[in-house]
Amino acid sequence: MSATIGYTRRLVAAAMLLALAACNTTDIASVEEPAAVPMTGQTNEPAPGFENVKAGSEQDFILNVGRRIYFTQDSATLDSVAKATLDNQATWLANNPGWLLKLQGFADDSGSASAMQALSQKRADAVMAYLTSKGVDAGRMWAKGYGKDREVRDCEDRSCKVQNRRVVANLRTQRDAL
Template identity: 55%
Template structure:
């Protein structure tokens, strides 16, 4: 009985009742980002959509990303959106430019269908001008078959009517 009492009294000591300091500091390995920021969009939503070779058809996986993008863009209306289409596919420069434009248009149309205001969006097709990676392997090249949704504070020279 004496031992149990000593154990119980030890539980009430001041050192055992102390609580750790609470902090709002960013945990190691994480980015402290402001809600509605470009960083939040890039890290939590995703700005890239990938396509099959020679195609501008949006896959089911890409559609899930577009839904997240549309939801975020509807909640964060301050942002304008430049939609950049890219290609890696064999063929002429003109064909790749056309394909990259079709990919950008497909994403733009999907975002509009999900309720994003069309007046905030514009596309630019780059063809094979801006590869993420330069390689010969088909699995490596797949990274270049993409659309990148970039947030902007104002329209740039590639926007229609600018």
């Protein structure tokens, strides 16, 4: 009896495989979904939703240049990634002389409020000094450290804290209060 059950199970399984093999859904899929565009790794097309970003606008600066610089814990030293972003900012600012730049420094909660205030100011000053060294007029920029008072997120883990160790470059059309 068990041999008959085993044979029947194999027969049912084979019938199911034949039925699945007979199904051809490629015709349906080609009607329902457009063909995928080959990925070349290179494109000059804007991302969907950003087709109307005007060159030289604040959105252009944010999307195409980057406005955030990140730091390691207890440091105001610019790394190679930060310098690359700042090089792009300097070039963009040279091409768009009507903009001013407010540099806002921030810190995480790894030290006292006064220590983090001083560190965030050092970070903002380091960014300003680098941009000045790349030809951006110091009169177009001002730097303010906010310490740990304006955290992106209040958190304990390292990956979250790094978001708070930053300088944010904000474009302005006129100077505002520090």
